[in-house]
Amino acid sequence: MRVGVLTGGGDCPGLNAVIRAIVRKGVQEYGYDFVGFRDGWRGPLEGDTVRLDIPAVRGILPRGGTILGSSRTNPLKTGNGIPRIRQTLAELDVTALITIGGEDTLGVAGRLADEHGVPCVGVPKTIDNDLSATDYTFGFDTAVSIATEAIDRLHTTAESHMRVLVVEVMGRHAGWIALHSGLAGGANAILIPEQRFDVDRVCDWVTSRFRASYAPIVVVAEGAMPEDGDMVLKDRSLDSFGHVRLSGVGEWLAKEIEKRTGNEARTTVLGHVQRGGTPSAFDRWLATRFGLHAIDCVRDADFGTMVALRGTDIVRVPIAEATARLKTVDPELYDEVGVFFG
């Protein structure tokens, strides 16, 4: 049996650990062959492959990124996409496909499996931790650790100069990284995309922190918006350079805090360092177990399913269900954490 593997969407620490686990167990226990497809869906679309055997996965466990490369190519938006994929699989004699990716990548896998009979198994990947059906995704813990370490470092600068420091972290649609790293880093305010924030309230927290003779740290998710954000931030969205548009809110907020409180404020945008480098031990564990269970799904011919974490167990769920809705921060949990604001 020959199994194809691809990784799609943004890179994430732990992708290589998944790939390694799939290949190690697939070859050693089940005697499978593997084909790596390069750059997500582009690989099967264009028949671009990479050797994928035990020597190819040696030493990759601690390495970030993906040895298969990644892209955002979407075969559903590509002329004749589905037939081309089926043809590639047929030509290469690939009878099962493991797709490691986020909402988009898995969405395609789900439709391929359900509507076109392509035997797909999914492994969830989102650094933002915003996929429902799984408690956590790998890469998230690494991102939170990096952001927390950065916040730890920023405290001393803030205290020494009695300045406000605004830290912008990843999270376009869900505030998980902001919530976890902000809590772990002892932030005095955490702003997430799920709830519009009131700048004056943030300024109150800032001021109250200074009154206690400490300097405030404000953690803001890149997708967080002030109450009138559509208006005040709209110019930025015209900017064609993706990164700048997203980093707008931190900088904007620092200026507003300066203006309204009279305190000096500085911004740090953590950016891509959050998603690179060696995965944390937690993420290596989770990613490896996802890989081991994904190849078991193939052995069981359990297609159209995705592996997921529930408590300490790896379970299987229908791909379609898993990608149906975004997992956002529950207002109750946000309130729970709110005791540390100000």
Next chain:
Amino acid sequence: MRVGVLTGGGDCPGLNAVIRAIVRKGVQEYGYDFVGFRDGWRGPLEGDTVRLDIPAVRGILPRGGTILGSSRTNPLKTGNGIPRIRQTLAELDVTALITIGGEDTLGVAGRLADEHGVPCVGVPKTIDNDLSATDYTFGFDTAVSIATEAIDRLHTTAESHMRVLVVEVMGRHAGWIALHSGLAGGANAILIPEQRFDVDRVCDWVTSRFRASYAPIVVVAEGAMPEDGDMVLKDRSLDSFGHVRLSGVGEWLAKEIEKRTGNEARTTVLGHVQRGGTPSAFDRWLATRFGLHAIDCVRDADFGTMVALRGTDIVRVPIAEATARLKTVDPELYDEVGVFFG
């Protein structure tokens, strides 16, 4: 209302995060007063207290250890222990007690609550992650991270000299740290207390790794035992110096591997570095949430209960149930990981 807090047993990264969360929420939301008891049960036994208010918990979130101190004093084995504790609580007007500790500390809390009507709430703490009723305990992730980083480092030395490296990690009765760090560190064998190991089989893994031109790393929990361990290790147990006795298995195993395979082998005993220093982001998150929910138990007068993690939720369980049995590594999970041995 005045609430007492104590920490018992071995120290663990995250204890201070629990204490801080209890005090911040207790003071700010519920208007409670706090009394810190020093050195676990010794505090209430001897009336030894420490001030515990918001200034006392500032800045402690990222700090390992416990500002309250700890000890293994057991009031059930101390003359007149229970009445003395009740008297201290009465004298200080303490009407609820939050005890943060492992099996021993919580065992006392459970009996105090159930048999003597002392209003106790428990927070689980064990670096070995071996308490049932909770998916994880804080400190465990930090320990696994430190051990994984050490294993990462040892790989390059092993490869450069083509030597076997035996890494002894914590875990007297349960192999969770060995299992997680061994998997995350890419170990070629993981030995845990739950299953006696066969030295010859370990030697086979070692030899097969060398055949693939790589040098093996063997991770062994301090409580792991060879099949005839009672005999071969028994001399060591006569040693009065606790630490040496426990570190015996790694050293013994390295010598056996040298003898049986002819390959050079070295041991590294990670020891106390695994339990010290700043908690990981995951542990700060978990410990903080445990603290927030523990003080909610007090508010709800829900005594005799312990907070626990289930998936991503914090739940309440009877203390007695939580300490009834050790949470050990499931043979199935150990088998799952075994694909990477050799």
Next chain:
Amino acid sequence: MRVGVLTGGGDCPGLNAVIRAIVRKGVQEYGYDFVGFRDGWRGPLEGDTVRLDIPAVRGILPRGGTILGSSRTNPLKTGNGIPRIRQTLAELDVTALITIGGEDTLGVAGRLADEHGVPCVGVPKTIDNDLSATDYTFGFDTAVSIATEAIDRLHTTAESHMRVLVVEVMGRHAGWIALHSGLAGGANAILIPEQRFDVDRVCDWVTSRFRASYAPIVVVAEGAMPEDGDMVLKDRSLDSFGHVRLSGVGEWLAKEIEKRTGNEARTTVLGHVQRGGTPSAFDRWLATRFGLHAIDCVRDADFGTMVALRGTDIVRVPIAEATARLKTVDPELYDEVGVFFG
């Protein structure tokens, strides 16, 4: 004898280690008293002091920032500055002043010592490592370590997506942090303030890296300028918000690279994380030795001098000489490193 201590300018990991060493040796070996002045020169100007004895310096060795606070207040630009400082020192019976700071802070100390007979000893501090007369300053190694770790992380993202990553690091007038972290991080181009850069040449390096099937990392000091930088970057300098102006070059360069090579490019501005948090072992060693030698200068009544590192020795130099010129990157050294570009 009573000795005053102050820290001026931007904060820097290691400041607390200097303070601790001064106080520990001053009290234990020489029996001195200490007075901490708050927020750099603002302290002696306004008579704002903080207790500075052995308990005050306990536990501060591993902590970033400064327990004395810092500011950029310049008494030479403050009405009646010198007489007010002399008066404060007289009133507090302070007969020697140790000033820990960069060019500005030490410039004032030098003039106070030389022209006004105020007994000052200097300790050099600049995270950019741009003070002549000393091989290294503390804080620099920490900043380089943090930047290198960030570059390590960015490699995997760059490779996974075959993108250019531009990393902007500190260094307004000297490129030491860029040079060291860029070399240590395996960057494919390093741009420093000392030499205007040619964007087309940078694009050549980028392109040649892609041809070898790897993705390029470009490290750029915040003060680096393209050949026609005065023109292309001038709008940014009108921005009143300091941080934005300085972070311009990385973002500008990424856009230019995209435009000229057609490759996707992203920017990461490391910002304040480089100067915060616990100092590296090297910086703790250097800072501590600076402190020990500074208090020896006081004992020897060797005023108007600054401690400095030469090889592995701590030496004394006249403050005036030390601040006379900026230590910039030698063109020969830059050429040496250039072998790794492209």
Next chain:
Amino acid sequence: MRVGVLTGGGDCPGLNAVIRAIVRKGVQEYGYDFVGFRDGWRGPLEGDTVRLDIPAVRGILPRGGTILGSSRTNPLKTGNGIPRIRQTLAELDVTALITIGGEDTLGVAGRLADEHGVPCVGVPKTIDNDLSATDYTFGFDTAVSIATEAIDRLHTTAESHMRVLVVEVMGRHAGWIALHSGLAGGANAILIPEQRFDVDRVCDWVTSRFRASYAPIVVVAEGAMPEDGDMVLKDRSLDSFGHVRLSGVGEWLAKEIEKRTGNEARTTVLGHVQRGGTPSAFDRWLATRFGLHAIDCVRDADFGTMVALRGTDIVRVPIAEATARLKTVDPELYDEVGVFFG
């Protein structure tokens, strides 16, 4: 021109950075060919080589260990060693040899160059930093950083349980790692091989630390000896298992402290983790510059010389001079640091 490269002795973070720099500059600037010899002097003795070109050195900068392998084989103690090496070099048309190693490896290189006309260039390597003629060797900073981080972690455990923690670090003949990491980690006693220690004095320091309500950390180099060490430790030297013999002093000292002061004491032996893993930014910088200058020595036909660090410059010294004597800790420097004991 064809240049041979070998690495001898214990592995050390930075070896790969040296190799990469040699090859990158040698190929790109001077058009040289390279041959890697495997496992130190065993390579040229047995004609065991490994391909060494630009693809072979890609990505190795951040990796610990050595891609060439290492050994302690000494051709001067091997039958017919010199002629065999000359023959190998002749057969492979290798006209210059760069040897990266410590006292032993360089001692051979020096004699080969001086007495047998074999064109050798040396690069100093010793994790203990005990080679004279160079201010620092690469690997040392990494080892000190790892040891310091471990000591940082141990403080919290020591405080929580009010125990003595003895940390044994590397250093058989010189106490540099103990001195630097002990100072940087805030140890309360540092014991080095250069000065026999008085156990009672150590106990005084321990006791005085407890009186100040803090728990002591004692850092001891593996080669440190009590005043009557030859007697009390002699049994251990009979042990055939190298590692155990060396780790004796920490464990012995902890027991003595327990016995004499009545305080609980624990030992942590850091062991091989100190020499593995990714090199620090400082070590990558130093190792790279050593490599760049070593290949320049070859170009200049400057054989029998070794590169060395003096201040911030890389200089050339005769190999023979460099290995003539051990660089040990100066008693004055040890006294300087002694202010923090107790």
